Amino acid sequence: MLKISNLQASVEGTQILKGIDLVVRPGEVHAIMGPNGSGKSTLSQVLAGNEAYDITGGEATLDGKSLIEMPTEQRAREGIFLAFQYPVEIPGVSNLQFLRTAINSIREYRGEEEIDAVSFMKRAKEKIKQVNLDPAFLKRGVNEGFSGGEKKRNEIMQMLMLEPKLAILDETDSGLDIDALKVVADGVNALRSPERSVIMVTHYQRLLDYIVPDYVHVLAKGKIIKSGGKELALELEEKGYGWLGIDEE
Amino acid sequence: MSDSDKSVNELIKNEYKHGFVTDIESDTFAPGLNEETVRKISARKNEPEWMLEWRLKAYRAWAEMPTPEWAHVSFPPIDFEDISYYSAPKSQENAPKSLDEVDPELLRTYEKLGIPLHERARLAGVAVDVVFDSVSVATTFKDQLAKAGVIFCPISEAIQEYPELVKKYLGTVVPQRDNFYSALNSAVFSDGSFVYIPKGVRCPLELSTYFRINEANTGQFERTLIIADEGSHVSYLEGCTAPMRDENQLHAAVVELVLLDDSEIKYSTVQNWYPGDDEGKGGIYNFVTKRATCIGKNSKVSWTQVETGSAITWKYPSCILRGDNSVGEFYSVALTNNFQQADTGTKMIHLGKNTKSTIIAKGISAGKSDSSYRGLVKFGPNADNARNYTQCDSLLIGDKCGAHTFPYIESKNKSAIIEHEATTSKVSDDQLFLCQQRGMDAERAVSMIVNGFCKEVFKELPMEFAVEATKLLEVSLEGSVG
Numbered sequence: 001m002l003k004i005s006n007l008q009a010s011v012e013g014t015q016i017l018k019g020i021d022l023v024v025r026p027g028e029v030h031a032i033m034g035p036n037g038s039g040k041s042t043l044s045q046v047l048a049g050n051e052a053y054d055i056t057g058g059e060a061t062l063d064g065k066s067l068i069e070m071p072t073e074q075r076a077r078e079g080i081f082l083a084f085q086y087p088v089e090i091p092g093v094s095n096l097q098f099l100r101t102a103i104n105s106i107r108e109y110r111g112e113e114e115i116d117a118v119s120f121m122k123r124a125k126e127k128i129k130q131v132n133l134d135p136a137f138l139k140r141g142v143n144e145g146f147s148g149g150e151k152k153r154n155e156i157m158q159m160l161m162l163e164p165k166l167a168i169l170d171e172t173d174s175g176l177d178i179d180a181l182k183v184v185a186d187g188v189n190a191l192r193s194p195e196r197s198v199i200m201v202t203h204y205q206r207l208l209d210y211i212v213p214d215y216v217h218v219l220a221k222g223k224i225i226k227s228g229g230k231e232l233a234l235e236l237e238e239k240g241y242g243w244l245g246i247d248e249e
Numbered sequence: 250m251s252d253s254d255k256s257v258n259e260l261i262k263n264e265y266k267h268g269f270v271t272d273i274e275s276d277t278f279a280p281g282l283n284e285e286t287v288r289k290i291s292a293r294k295n296e297p298e299w300m301l302e303w304r305l306k307a308y309r310a311w312a313e314m315p316t317p318e319w320a321h322v323s324f325p326p327i328d329f330e331d332i333s334y335y336s337a338p339k340s341q342e343n344a345p346k347s348l349d350e351v352d353p354e355l356l357r358t359y360e361k362l363g364i365p366l367h368e369r370a371r372l373a374g375v376a377v378d379v380v381f382d383s384v385s386v387a388t389t390f391k392d393q394l395a396k397a398g399v400i401f402c403p404i405s406e407a408i409q410e411y412p413e414l415v416k417k418y419l420g421t422v423v424p425q426r427d428n429f430y431s432a433l434n435s436a437v438f439s440d441g442s443f444v445y446i447p448k449g450v451r452c453p454l455e456l457s458t459y460f461r462i463n464e465a466n467t468g469q470f471e472r473t474l475i476i477a478d479e480g481s482h483v484s485y486l487e488g489c490t491a492p493m494r495d496e497n498q499l500h501a502a503v504v505e506l507v508l509l510d511d512s513e514i515k516y517s518t519v520q521n522w523y524p525g526d527d528e529g530k531g532g533i534y535n536f537v538t539k540r541a542t543c544i545g546k547n548s549k550v551s552w553t554q555v556e557t558g559s560a561i562t563w564k565y566p567s568c569i570l571r572g573d574n575s576v577g578e579f580y581s582v583a584l585t586n587n588f589q590q591a592d593t594g595t596k597m598i599h600l601g602k603n604t605k606s607t608i609i610a611k612g613i614s615a616g617k618s619d620s621s622y623r624g625l626v627k628f629g630p631n632a633d634n635a636r637n638y639t640q641c642d643s644l645l646i647g648d649k650c651g652a653h654t655f656p657y658i659e660s661k662n663k664s665a666i667i668e669h670e671a672t673t674s675k676v677s678d679d680q681l682f683l684c685q686q687r688g689m690d691a692e693r694a695v696s697m698i699v700n701g702f703c704k705e706v707f708k709e710l711p712m713e714f715a716v717e718a719t720k721l722l723e724v725s726l727e728g729s730v731g
Binding site: 024048049050051052071072073075076077081082084087090091092093096097098099102103105106107136141158 | 251262552674677678680682683684685686688689690691693698700701702703704
């Protein structure tokens, strides 16, 4: 599914990613951990196509298609979804309208007809309940006046609606209480299937108690310095990053 | 087309050159404006003596007025001696013979707006026999109105057929000498609409210029007068949502609304005249005076406008709230792109007791455009317990455009309550990235964000108009990102 080789990227002239190699096969869940400033968020942003970052070398492909030159919206239509660490507000644009525009953009790309209003509404109501938000949120502006936790749940709601091939969660767990964390985890687990893959970028092990990864990678100073199974996360939890020769910030 | 820095008179000259060369005997006056021109216009329209006197009074006032320069727009001076003030409906000879001869860019826009094929031909000025459905529509339409006693006709016809009504109300809302452009309009207006809704009648249809096909090409100086008699109600839709590729450079229209006791007028405009190209060449100068007087108590007037066209817009639909308990509303979306300039807003003049007004103005600037809101809220000494609520929001797209707000408040009554809110925001890169990450292309994302921003105004528009306004914004925003 996703294949990254020697990927390098910079922002405003500063090199952040210094050669990342990673392979994510269908159905797998990968956790990417590491201290602040290691390049975790940069990796998610670069994969999703944020133009603020420059790719300076290497390659990344999704199902064999190169992502490097692919426009952001096309990556999304091909099935990449990024759950944002800091979701922005879009005042006046209701969640419903936003989701419908997104879904129809993707359907158009696939040569499908626009989604009909009835099944769309049905799905939206179902998914909003799944993330434990009041259906009234559907009519509110995108993230407009939402609390931090509500914004994160709204991201998961969008993910459930769009059913991506590859979901990237950028520190979705940060700042969440345990209930919200469970909601997020349930959402991700509901999406898991042999065809879909997940990359979770996180600072803490606790999310991994609820979403159990197949692989854990440690990112430091722009490179993956260690990879392992889910037990690696527990080891990190216990020992911190110091034993890997990284200064904790 | 000429450069943007060439004066408007050269552009106008270009326009009329064709008229002289190809069809000199056609009914187009030589450029220039003097008493003789005004007399000729009046004579050509077989107007009664009182109408000619009225025009002459306006002309004399205009001749002594300086051109206004206070608006936040800039353009080369207009030479009024270089404009031809009367031209009969254009000869069909030079018109395109079929849609194949029409600018494909224009047709593409029509298609996007979802305009039916036969309408596209009419809008593009194709010389075809008028066999459209609209003819029969117009006929049934007239019957229905006649039954209700509603008068809806060209103002030139009203001058002949209903002189008492015209004499009584013309110029009572916008006097001849009100301002430079209204004086000019009063002297030389070619035609326009006249509406009278009798006592207690609720107009059975939304009146729309769309149906009034007999009045295409009314020219640069349109004059509209709408009278709502006691207890009557009317909704009037002005303009066409299609981008009229009108070649007149200067438009100076006047619209007067008269409201008697307990009446209501809802006036909606979607204006999409040629804004000039993306380099700022060409485009319409739209200098319009629109005003309503709530003479009667408990009357209510509501202006809703969506403005996306014209190179320069200078327009302040206003409400004079004279009757006690009368209500004035102004809902506006003004979008400017490329090199467009807009200075628009409203005036709410509270004279009666318990008068209320609401202003919701949304300005969107993209490209290198400049948009200003200018609003006056005034309370007279007798306007006890009057109140106004004003909200002006500006949305910027990109970093080369500008938005300005000029609110003026004058109060001579201590019991007046006024609330004013203003915001300026930007379509941020983060918002765009979020939308694109969810699969939308940038243009779709911007148009969705802009529509969200305009929601409060769009909900005031009649349903069909709202749908078209949404599409119109989409078309107008094309190329504003990326």
